[in-house]
Amino acid sequence: MLFSRRIALAAIALVIALPFSLAQAQESKVIRLATTTSTENTGLLKHLLPKFEQQSGYEVQVIATGTGKALNLARAGDVDIVMTHAPAAEAKFVSEGYGRLPRQFMENDFVVLGPKRDPANVVGAENVQQAFSRIAEAKGSFLSRGDNSGTHMKERAIWEASGFGKGFDGYLEVGQGMGKTLQMANELEGYVLADRGTYLAYKGNLKIGIVFEGGPQLANPYQVMLISESKYPHLNHAGAKALSDFFVSATTQAMINEFLVNGEQLFKATYLAQR
Template sequence: MENSMKRLAALLLGGLLLSQQAMAEPANPLIRLATTTSTEQSGLLGWLLPQFTKETGYQVQVLAAGTGQSLKMGENGDVDLVMTHAPSSEQKFVDAGFGIEPRHLMYNDFVLVGPADDPAGIKPLKDAAKALKALADKDAVFVSRGDESGTHVKEKALWQAAGITPAFKGYKSIGQGMGPTLTMTSELGGYTLTDRGTWLAYEGKLKLALLLEGDTRLFNPYRVILVNPKRWPKLNTEGARVLSDWLVSQHGQQLINSFTVNGKPLFVADADKPA
């Protein structure tokens, strides 16, 4: 009798656990995330998303492109949320009704990199716009992403601040992500603007050096934004919100801060910053 009762209790407990697991299983487990190449190529998403899946049961399909392309995917309803780093473009996206619930997520910064011997002589400069002007004046090789990414948007703003339209012979616009841009820059012995995260992930493979950093205009903030379900009712907004909440939670923010490459942190979590 006692053994029968124990078996019954075990069966009931097992059934309860299975029931709880079934209840916890997301109704729509696939979340589509459009994000910048920097979050993927730096390794950050490879660090964060497996943990998110383990804790929530959601799978995240990552579509990595420049910020412009990522926001366009949001406008077209091709993804459930975006993670980007071009504040002016993001504000237009929200103001036009394509995005909702924008939240600060993290930041890093942009840096200028180039040959270690720095033939254009930009290393002593502290102003990024002046450094770009020096590159143009000396017709140095400069490789631009040219893809309307957040990095490209920042680069264009710096050229504008320098009072220059980059049409000099050494300027090359390639329409590629940050990783391929860095690789080409290294092969050509040129200069480029890169986010620090991708730079740290790639620097060991490149014949380049960090030449300019610290200009306040090189600040690089990231936000996560849900695509508006009123425009696209079939979106997985529930899953997107779970991911957004997880990323800005204390746990998610700690994971972002703990991500390093060669012992160096790549991003600083700042979800507590006022929207």
């Protein structure tokens, strides 16, 4: 009787534990990636991730937001891996002990967009600070993402260097991702700072175009980073490492270079060139 009772209790315990074991097994096959809106809006991740999921058996859940929010999700231990494009914020994230194994794996650049008539005469600017200064002096309409994204951080740094900050009548923070901000700037015929990849993805639907480009200050490198194992042991670190390795592999680097929209290359792979 006692033996039978022990068997029954063991069976009940197994039934109770089984759903938790299955849930844990399913969870271990999911990788939560916090990334910027540019990698999502351009279609790059839809180009890359199916190959990774097919090869690895993992499912990648993409959370596309601004760089600041992506890093905050990682700081809270709510995602397994993060991909951003704000070098200073990323360096702080790593130095504070939240991030590890930062890998710069691709880049594009920022461009200043505006109406073809270019009322602020941005086209003739010598550098991007002067371009911004001319917009402010002309009291032109400038739309900012205003969302603490990598693009917003870059924009703020340029405004500070220009000496104007954001204190002029035409400045408008919209609190939106890059795609929405481009659409609003297009409707208002205003100026806007955008990453080239998202601009090219939306170019066919825009009247505004590039009025200033080039120079080291408009470089836009992307990094993928793992998250601290000691701070967040519950995260899917194995899956995150597999995804990070995938982004820097020779095959994926070639796929990044081959990714075109309307015949134009949106991103340049950089990892192998640095080795």
